[in-house]
Amino acid sequence: MASWRFSITSPTLLLLFSLLVVEAHTSRKLISNKEQEDQNTSHLLKDGEFEDPSMYMFLNFNDLKLGAKLLVYFNKNELRTLPPLLTRQEADLIPFTKSKLDFLLNHFSISKESPQGKAMKKTLVRCNYKEIEGEYKFCGTSLESMLDLAKKTIASNADIKVMTTKVIAQNTTSYALHNYTFVETPKELVGIKIMPYPYVVYYCHGHKSGARVFEVSLVTDDGRQRVVGPAVCHMNTSMWNADHVAFKVLKIEPRSAPVCHFFPLDNIVWLAN
Template sequence: MRRADMAAGLNSCIFFFLALIFLQCFCGSRAREIADRHGMQMQQTKDSNNYIQNQLNGMLGKHEKDLAVNVFFNEEDLKLGNKIPIYFPIKGPSAKPPLLSREQADSIPFSSSKLPYLLQLFSFSKDSPQANAMADTLSHCEFKPGKGEIKFCATSLESMLDSALNVFGSKTPFKVLTTNHLKDQTTSILQNYTIQDEPKVISSSKMVACHTMSYPYAVYYCHSQESDTKLFKVLLLGENGNKVDAMAICHMDTSDWDPNHVAFCVLKSVPGRSSPVCHFFPADHLVWVASTSAL
C-alpha cells in the first residue's frame, strides 16, 4: 500500500471514530434544529432557551458555579484509594447544542463584527444572557495565542480534524480521548469519587485539548501549549456507584497564569513552578494525543 493511501486510510479511521463520539454526544438532541428560512436560522424550543440562559458561557446560578469549581485537585491527590470530591456535569439530550457540518457552519459568520446579524439570525435580543454568551465566546476565539501556544475554535467536525492534523503533522498518527461514564447517570451531582486503579500517565509529544464553548451550536475552543503538562487516565467510583473513566491533566508550571484564576482560590495556592494545577475533563471535552501514546 502506498504511503498516501495509508495516510488517507488513517484519516478516514480517525474521522469515523470521532464522528461516532460526536454522534453519541449529540444525536437525539431536539433542543435546536438548524433549518432554512431565508438562509440558515435557528428554531428553538423552551428547553434550549433555558439551557442557553442558565448555562451558556458560565452563566450559571451561584449554586451551579459553586459546584462547577469541583474539578480542580493537586497532583499528590492522584493515589490509589484516595477520595476526591468532583462535579461532573451531566447534560441531557435537550441541553446539547447541535453539531453542524462544515458546509452549514461555513454558511454562518463567526466573528464579533457580525454579532448584530447573528443575534437577529438566532432571535436573541442584544441585552439577553444568550447575546452576552455569544459575545464572550466570539471574543475568546479571537484572542491572540499566548507564547508557544497554538489555538483555534472549531465549528464543525471537519474543521477540528483539519486543525488537529496541522498541529500533529501529516506523518504523526493521532487519536482522541474523552472522559467516559461507564454507568448511565442522568443528574449532575457533587460527590466523592474513589480512585480504583493506579492512575496511568499518558505520554505524548504533542497534545491538543478541546473545550466546549457557549454558543447556539457546537463550538470547541482547542489549544496546544508548549509547556510542562501531565495527562492522566483515572478510573473513578462515585458514592452512588457511578463509574467514570476520566481524563485529567496537570499544568506543572503556572508562573504565567493570572493570580486571580479560580483554580488558585480552590487549591489555596499561587502561580509558580511549584504550584501545579490539575483538573478533570468533563465528558464532552476532548483531548487529542499521538496515537503511539501508551494507555
C-alpha cells in the same frame, strides 16, 4: 433558550447557539446541587467551600496517587438538546467575527441587549482572546475545521487516539458532587500532545509544552459508581491569569504550582501515540 430555538431556521445560528450553551455552562453561575440534580449533597461541603459543583474538577499534582480521596463533580450536558454538528459548507456561509455582530443580530432578529445577544458577543470575544505563551487555541465553525486543527497541531500522519470520561454505574448514574477515591495508580501517557475541546462549540485549545496527561480510575464512597478517563496536569502555570479559579479552588498561590483537572463527560481529548 427554548423560546429562542424554535424560530431558528439557519444552521449557522445553531452553531452560535451551541456556543451560547457553552458560555452559559462555563460562566460559573452559582447554582445549588439541588438545582443541578434532584438530590442534596451539601453535606459534602465544608464552610467556605464553593456552592457551584462545577468548581470541583481541579486537583493538585500530588493528589494523583492510589488511595487519594477527592471531592469531584463530573458534569454532563444534555446533548440531545444541543444543536447538530455543522458541515464546513454550512458554516462558511456566515461570518464568525465580532466585527460582524450587528449583522448577525439583525439577520436573526436578536436584540443586542437580550441575553442571547450578550451571549453571542461574549462568545465572539472569547474566540478572539490572545493566546498566552505556549498555548494554541481555535474556535472551529465546523467539524471539518476542528479535525483540520487536530491534524495540524498533533501531526497529519499521527496515530490519533481519543479519550473521554466514562461513568460506569450500578442502577442509576448520578452526576452530583461525590467523594471519589483513586482505585488504581494513575497511568501517565507519555510522548503525546493534547487538544481538548468542550461540547459542540469546537472551542479547541492545547499547550505546546509543560502538560502531562494521565489515565485515571476513581470510585465513589459507596462503590456504586466508577469513573475512568483522562486527567491533564499543566506543569507551568506562570503565565496564567492570577485570578484563575483553579488557584482559588486548590487554595494555592497564583502561578506557584502545577494545576491538574478532570474533564466533563462530553469533552474529548485527542492524543498522538
